[in-house]
Amino acid sequence: MSYTPTEWRTVEPFSEKAREQAQSHPERRDLFLCHAWDDRENSAKELYGHLKSNGASVWFSEEDLPLGSLMIREIDRGLRNSRVGIVLVTPALLASIEAAGVAEKELAVLLSTRRVIPVLHGVDFDELNDVSPMLASHAGLNTKGSSLDHVAAKVAAAAAALPTS
Numbered sequence: 001m002s003y004t005p006t007e008w009r010t011v012e013p014f015s016e017k018a019r020e021q022a023q024s025h026p027e028r029r030d031l032f033l034c035h036a037w038d039d040r041e042n043s044a045k046e047l048y049g050h051l052k053s054n055g056a057s058v059w060f061s062e063e064d065l066p067l068g069s070l071m072i073r074e075i076d077r078g079l080r081n082s083r084v085g086i087v088l089v090t091p092a093l094l095a096s097i098e099a100a101g102v103a104e105k106e107l108a109v110l111l112s113t114r115r116v117i118p119v120l121h122g123v124d125f126d127e128l129n130d131v132s133p134m135l136a137s138h139a140g141l142n143t144k145g146s147s148l149d150h151v152a153a154k155v156a157a158a159a160a161a162l163p164t165s
Contacts, residue, residue: 028057028081028082028083029057029058029059029078029081029082029083030056030057030058030082030083030084030156030159030160031051031056031057031058031059031082031083031084031085031086031155031156031159032058032059032078032079032082032084032085032086032106032110033047033048033051033058033059033060033061033086033088034085034086034087034088034093034103034106034107034110035047035061035087035088035090035093035103036088036090036092036093036095036096036101036103037092037096037101037102037103038092038096039088039090039092039093040061040062041062043088043090043121043122043148044060044062044088045060045062046148047086047088047119047121047148047151047152048060048062048063050148050149050151050152050153051086051152051155051156053152054152054153054155054156054157055156055160056152056155056156056159056160058086059078059079059081059082061074061075061078064078071102072102072105075102075105075106079106079109079110083115083159084115084116084117084158084159085106085109085110085113085115085116085117086116086117086119086155087107087110087116087117087118087119087135088119088121089118089119089120089121089123089128089135089140090121090122090123091122091123094123094127094128094131094132097131097132098131107132107135111134111135116135116138117138117139117140117141117155117158118135118136118138118140118141119140119141119142119143119151119155120140120141120142120143120144121142121143121148122143124142124144125140125142141154141155
């Protein structure tokens with residue numbers, strides 16, 4: 001993603017602060033990637049790669065769950081140490097929410113933070129609204145008419161622009 005000089009002057013201080021925070025607190029992340037188990041090797045992994053290539057630090061279960069660890073405890077730690085939650089909304093995620101799977105629990109926590117961005121991939125907002133009106137009420141992005149890479153660039157830029165605390 002490219003910035004105009006004016007945009008870069010606005011974003012640069014946040015980018016520097018995020019870089020400093022990453023060095024002093026490696027456990028903290030810009031983003032927590034919530035996804036359905038069935039998407040972990042496909043769209044979630046692809047989104048993770050695009051977010052990383054756009055400079056975001058991302059908590060992603062496929063990369064951050066140590067072997068032999070307690071999955072729920074590690075997810076809890078990832079949620080606690082992430083500034084923004086990205087929810088990859090796919091048909092598999094909608095099914096997982098309805099089945100009260102792990103993604104549904106992650107979603108409950110993310111909705112309470114008020115820092116959550118839905119990324120719709122293969123579904124529309126009406127389908128999301130039928131399953132989770134609270135998530136559908138958040139401003140989000142849709143890959144319909146846009147690539148996952150382009151959406152990831154926008155999400156990474158938004159995360160970098162948030163003040164760090």
